[in-house]
Amino acid sequence: MLKNLIHFVLLILIIFTVAITTSAQFNTGRNVEKLANFNPNSAPYSDVYVSDGRAYIGGYDDGKVHIIDVRDDQDIKFLGTYQASIPRAGILDLQARGDFLFCALSEVGFTIVDVSNPASPKEIAIYKENLPEGVHDLFVKDNFIYLCDNDFRNSKLHIVNISDLRRPKFVTTLKSNGGTHDLTVIGNIAYIANLSGGFRIADFTNPAKPIVLADHNYAGSFTHNIWPSQDGKVVFTTDETCGTGHLRAFDISNLKNIHEIGAYKVNDASDSIIHNVMVVGDYAYMSYYKRGLRIVDIADPKNMKEVGNFETWDGKSVFSSRCFEGAWGVYAETNGRVYVSDISTGIWVFNFLLATDASPTGQILFPKGAETFGQGEKIQIEWAANDDREVTNQQLELSVDGGNTYSPIASNLAGAQRGFAFTLPNVNTDKAKLRLIVEDGKNPAVKIENSGLFQIVADAPPTIKVLTPNGGETFLPNDMVVLGWRSSDDRRLVSQVVELSLDNGVNYKSLAELNGEVQQLAIKLPETNSNQALVRVTVNDGVNRVVSDSSDQAFRITDDRSPVVKILSPNGGEQFIAGQQIQVTWQSTDDKGLRNQAIEFSANSAASFTELVKVGGNVQTFTLNVPFVLSRVCRFRITVDDGTNTVVSSTSADDFGIFEFIPKVNRLSLKSDKSDRLVINLDPSSIHNHNEKINPLHEGGETVEGFKIEVLIDTKFVSYTKEPKLNA
Template sequence: ITDPANPYETGFIPGASSTWRDIKTYLTYAYVTNESSGGIEIIDLTDPENPGDLANYTGITRAHNLFIDESTGLLYTAGSNLNAGGTRILDLTNPTNPVEIASWELAYFHDVMVQNGRLYGSGINNATLYVLDVSNPTGGIATLATKSGYPNAFTHNAWVTPDDAYVMTTDETTGAACRMWDLSNLSNLVEVDNYLPNAATIPHNTHIDGDIAVISHYTLGVKIVDVSTPNNLQEVGYYDTWPSDDGGGFNGCWGAFPFFGTTPGLIVASDQSTGLYVLEYKGVLGTVSGTVTEAGNPGVLIAGADVEVVETGVSTTTDGAGDYTVQDVAGAVNLQVSAFAYQTATVPVNIAAGSTSSLDVQLTPVAGSSVAGTVADANTSAALDGATVEVVSTPLTQTTAGGGAYSLASVPAGSYTFRAKVFGYNALEKTVAVPAGGSLTGDFDLNPTTVVADDYESGPGTWTVTG
């Protein structure tokens, strides 16, 4: 996904048959678990175009999930085949030869996440969130907090905010909310808000990246929630990977990964049935709208003007009444407005999140000249009414009438190709340098062309049938 718009597969590593795999990366290696057999598969990604399958870690047979704390180089398993299926902690000092240094086996973990010396374990079997002290795992692991007994508890996944102040949980059951818990008092975790987009659906996993939570929400697809104010969670975006059904069940988005440091806003989401999605979250949107008119003549509405947000390239075109509406990421931007025969204007505007800003724009006409003339038969000088005279690559065009005459009131200064055409005659083009001010005369004498008439119904006549 170096080019997010054109992802492609660089390699395929076969593995044991399993309904589930989890993959995490560390340095130039990938570590793969499954719920079948074979332990932890280690893949060398030094050359991503040619990944190499290395010897597996076989200290466990299987695991549901794993997490790698990149700051310490420690890998934490979740739901392995050993003992209760809690967590096994592996040292990745030698990435190709992990070494177990500690374990915690007081409950089964379906998922784990570690940040700044704390492990957040999702005990799905006993519907409990665990907070463990793993700051010195070889010296012992202490339980700092637990939370259970809340509505729809079936603790599947948990992710902590960057400041370690709050943790969001998901419960893989119908009607469960994504809950935000205050960690300031570990002896009493308090729910400060929750996110429930549809009571008939099931959340799967949440990952918090900065101020947003990216949630894989089965039939609802990917949900993006603003967590900057933890006691006021707000949905700010979504992408439905399973649009055919927003009911309950386990169809739809299985996972959504937002951690691409060099490409902020990039999200990769997997849907069990519809495939892999590469998405971009641009931020909270706002709207700016207005009318484009001629400077000094507000009654002249400019249709077909191009309106573009300079910073993002988001653009639109004014309608017949000169009106436009642009929706883009909130913030201070510059709006560039351009139209034929007018000077381009660049105007600053602040796009407010979740609301509409108003900005009318006036464009100054470009100085030009009038161009007039006639279109006639080159052989007989007879006037040709109904001929089209156009200025190529501009919206200027007129049809001759009354002695083959045409008149363009204002053509902006510049060099143009004028073209005259009418049925039965060869088109004629002329290059004309239009000055800034004054008037020009441009006559066109068109040469007749051969016109063949045939009813074709009684036979091909003079036509030749090919193919």
């Protein structure tokens, strides 16, 4: 027979599972602060128990209990080790009361140890009666110890009197269906986990004659461990089955109608299993083997949610099991200290950050007191609310008699809400007061009043009069103009909206939304001509009274002065080579500035123009390449725009020519082969381009006029597009 190295469930599951060692996210957690980890280097370890500043961690198969001083989180000290006198005994469970330690031993029974001197523990009693397979779990309550024997086929609950610690005395046994495995005793009520038999609730007012109050089983049960809620209306159980076991919540408020109301299971639990649960306050603390420490908020057992975790397993396999590695035992205190025993990594000490629960706090930020509001005025109530866990519910109330009585104005506000729009009642009072009620779901509701009283009074409508512009004025587009008005209210103005219309009030465009104190606004008028401009100002006193006023008559936005432009060059008579780079210059002005200017080109003496380039309003010279057009009747035009639909142009005063090249005649002879044709025989070596003009032609001191001049170069006639005169 195996040594009970692994209890009955572990034996069965090891047979049918493949040993897989995986690496957990070691030393990671949420809402759990690691304070210390101590490994006595004698793994595997079993359960943990804490009493009077000492932690006790059992050795699973060596009969040892290591005693550790945990009073100082920053200085955990090893105090000593208890070694059971029974060879090969494993410590499966343990509890301490004062200076005495009670240990459940596999294959034997239990021992009582004097640990008043932890450096030298003394075993003072050993109990074996009717426990041939030993003890799996135990619970000490007053003068009795309750033992779950380790014979899973015929397990019973044994009750033993320990009023004389050196001579434990058998009292009775209680048989149950499925096999008694673990129990928790609160007051006189025992909650017993019966593996495949579910769980039992029994009254041990008289331990010699226990009364069974209820038995409950459920589908898939393998109830390893059980713990009741603080109010005793719910029990929480753990099913120690690999991959499927998890935490369940059962309503036991009516023992004749016990039923499951909630469940919790870790994500991706295929290679893990829940072991033990301990309930402290509104939290269930679980040792979840490979998934380490898990903490669940059970305030609403129908909707349990995980709020803390820390994985203690280092990934090293001790039992060569798919599921049974990692956190074995858990012990939690009301101050948030949590102790976990890990099979391979020893004892861990944690601080659960959400365990301590303070009452919520809050403050009304507006109105704070001394304000005056109008009847029917809509105000935005603002407040702050905080809690160390979370605010779950809020309520607002109003008093009109200085806080003697309150009426609710908003209930069941969300915990995160911090503002509420409220329309004040039609009452006159100088004793108005607000109260905020904040709840955190744990502590009594906290009621918070604002620090002072405020007034609610009858309210007259506001007044508004637009002063400037008020009609008849003329402005230029883009002018900076100061708008002015006079507005007032018997209490205060909440807001003012300034608008502009360009169509005599048919449509308005918002210019600004201002507070109630401003009475003028500088604006830049649009780049638009209008003879029907109006300004409107709308004021609001916050009591649903909105009043407007606009300019008495329309004013004008127009630009009557046209821009001026004059082209300077080319301005006629010039000759350029196609593609030649030249500079176009001009003068242009406008009283409000030019928006853009265009340079245009004509090859037909200004009959039509093509835009070459558009430049900014400040440019007055531009370098460009002459178009590749051969014409003797070319002109440039500059067209300017002041942005108000006023466009003005200036054109070259006369034509200029664009040629393929310009020869320079150094020496020539004139011949006429026809009466209307003059031929110039020209040596090609005498041709010069680059913007050189034709020299006057002379022959015999006479002037030759009226002929179209053609230059014969390499048998090709090139005609000039303008007829020059031949001067003597």
